[in-house]
Amino acid sequence: MQWSKTENKGMGLFATQPYKVGDIILVEEAYSWVTLQDNSLNICHTCFHCSEALKKCSRCKFARYCGLDCQKKAWKENNHQWECRAIACSVNRKTPSIVRLAALVLFRALATNGQDRKILERCRSFPYWSSDGGEFLSGHSLYGWVEDLRHFMRLSCYPQKELSELLEDNFVMSLIRLLEMNAHTIFDSELNTLGVGFFPKASLMNHDCRPNSVALFTGGFHNTSGKPVSIHIRCVRPIEAGEEIVISYLDVCLSWMDRLEWLKEHYQFECCCSRCKEESSLTIQQYGEKLVELKSDLKTINHLIVLSEQEELGNNNLSRSFECIHWAWDKCRQCIQKLYPNSPIFHWKQIQIASRMGYLCIVLEKYSQATDYLELYIELLRDKPEFAYFPTVALEMLKLGKLYAYLGNLSAAKRYLEKAKQIYTNLLVKEDPLYYKCEEELYKVVVEYDWMVQQTGLC
Ligand SMILES: C[S@@+](CC[C@H](N)C(=O)[O-])C[C@H]1O[C@@H](n2cnc3c(N)ncnc32)[C@H](O)[C@@H]1O
Known part of the structure; x- marks a missing residue:
């Protein structure tokens, strides 16, 4: 280079x-x-x-x-x-x-x-x-x-x-x-x-x-x-x-408008990358005069996300934080249904919210709900293969695998842990504790899975 x-x-x-x-x-x-x-x-x-x-x-x-x-x-x-x-x-x-x-x-x-x-x-x-x-x-x-x-x-x-x-x-x-x-x-x-x-x-x-x-x-x-x-x-x-x-200075799961604001606030530049060009022109073409409304909706959703983080960090009030993120989610869905079908902006917003919901559900010990949100996160990212090898995605897969193992769904656990391991094999050095953690979890699940298959004759 x-x-x-x-x-x-x-x-x-x-x-x-x-x-x-x-x-x-x-x-x-x-x-x-x-x-x-x-x-x-x-x-x-x-x-x-x-x-x-x-x-x-x-x-x-x-x-x-x-x-x-x-x-x-x-x-x-x-x-x-x-x-x-x-x-x-x-x-x-x-x-x-x-x-x-x-x-x-x-x-x-x-x-x-x-x-x-x-x-x-x-x-x-x-x-x-x-x-x-x-x-x-x-x-x-x-x-x-x-x-x-x-x-x-x-x-x-x-x-x-x-x-x-x-x-x-x-x-x-x-x-x-x-x-x-x-x-x-x-x-x-x-x-x-x-x-x-x-x-x-x-x-x-x-x-x-x-x-x-x-x-x-x-x-x-x-x-x-x-x-x-x-x-x-x-x-x-x-x-x-x-x-x-090139690397990303920010969370790639942010929407175009969020990225624009973040980069301006933290780095004082307007990004000229191809993704920004595509998403901004799509937004302007599709929403033109509705842009003001769109901005205000996004502002509300962002506000609710920030509020949920503050509740969680400041007051340790996790249910309140969960409530805020739920409002953000509802608001997001309403906007998509009513005004902005297939909006790339709301697509990214949903991805961001799904991951946050998954996290909050885990902290609140609502494990089954957590798997739903993390599945949704992965589903929403499925048509974005360019992000398939990101550490953030691997981390969500690892979480999902561990959750399924805890809930006794061993085949799903195996599937996600294998995917996480595949990404970590590419990204991490062998000495990384997370690589070991993933290998260890996978080993436990595979042993249990094989035992279950032997006992039931099912696979
Ligand atoms: C960490 S420096 C990168 C090195 C920089 N190109 C230099 O020559 O010093 C970050 C600066 O590079 C420019 N930059 C980096 N990525 C950019 C992008 N996607 N669009 C526009 N400017 C960018 C901005 O001026 C930003 O403040």
């Missing part, structure tokens, strides 16, 4: 050879990385292995490691030697993760001459203003973060003369903005968020709503101890030589 200029998206990564589903396209260790504040206590700060028995850094009492190898890696490579002092001196220890990441990038880039200076150049030239002349993130905490970073750097007592120049407004804003736009959220194979990392090469990959590759992360496996978390770009659709290799 090689980096070259794209037509309208700046630089991009292009294939110089064909790739098939499951091929690894790029592996890159994180340049700098942080865990998130709320899960910092039970994740190793180097390899992201999740454990209850991590050892604390004796000075800052914040960093945690699964062993000496990981501690040494963090101290030197991820510059905990400087960060440690700043964390230990911070009274409330609530430095935002993005600020910690920015500090670690600075420590690393300053510590090495030559190659790494390119990172500083990239920061220096990164615009922190938007194309319409306004400043990005003005409504957000950019200025707060700038102050936090300066404070953090001072507390670290980093002895660099040039630091003062780098801590000037423009540079700091560009650095934070670059990380906001280019750092990757690190998640495990069950898609739980673990932290944030800066991967200089992978950070130049462009977005597509129908991507041909996905970003997965090592982390959480025992044998990665002592190795910093790394990103693996894996092929999920056949790629021809010369094609651009």
Whole structure:
């Protein structure tokens, strides 16, 4: 693969050879990385292995490691030697993760001459203003973060003369903005968020709503101890030589309007991919003057989904959350029946709601209902083969397989677990706990299934 200029998206990564589903396209260790504040206590700060028995850094009492190898890696490579002092001196220890990441990038880039200076150049030239002349993130905490970073750097007592120049407004804003736009959220194979990392090469990959590759992360496996978390770009659709290799910055199951809003809010760009073109022109052709009504319906549905998440997270009120998602579902169905038959927008909305309903039913222990919703999710995705190898789909299949096994429907359990395993075989490394979990579940079901067939003579 090689980096070259794209037509309208700046630089991009292009294939110089064909790739098939499951091929690894790029592996890159994180340049700098942080865990998130709320899960910092039970994740190793180097390899992201999740454990209850991590050892604390004796000075800052914040960093945690699964062993000496990981501690040494963090101290030197991820510059905990400087960060440690700043964390230990911070009274409330609530430095935002993005600020910690920015500090670690600075420590690393300053510590090495030559190659790494390119990172500083990239920061220096990164615009922190938007194309319409306004400043990005003005409504957000950019200025707060700038102050936090300066404070953090001072507390670290980093002895660099040039630091003062780098801590000037423009540079700091560009650095934070670059990380906001280019750092990757690190998640495990069950898609739980673990932290944030800066991967200089992978950070130049462009977005597509129908991507041909996905970003997965090592982390959480025992044998990665002592190795910093790394990103693996894996092929999920056949790629021809010369094609651009693209990932998705968002959940591909969002509707066109949701994706448009999300990308504008988080990345300030309007996606020019083929899926957006198709779905937007279909929407405009079909709905023309009804678009305002459509937007308002989608707004209501989105509002109900957000409300259901808040109820669940904030108040632990799951039945209320379930109720909200049911309202969203009803509203969605009404809209489709009355106004928008075959709307691609509502098709994606239904997929999103079906998955959420499945999740809520499981938490509420309504297992049989959960299988109905997850079946529906898979059914709705069936005519989208381009998403067949996505980790999200595999995860829903695994859930469904386990549910059927619990409910005693062994043949359905076997079918879904086999499908999940097929996707994981392509996507995950063998050491991934999720790969094992799937294999283990499948083994149990197969043994039980064979026994049942023997006893009853049925198959
Ligand atoms: C993480 S950077 C990717 C690297 C970028 N092309 C560069 O040269 O620095 C993300 C930026 O690339 C551009 N971009 C990526 N995907 C795009 C897409 N599908 N449509 C339009 N612009 C895109 C946007 O300007 C976005 O803010």
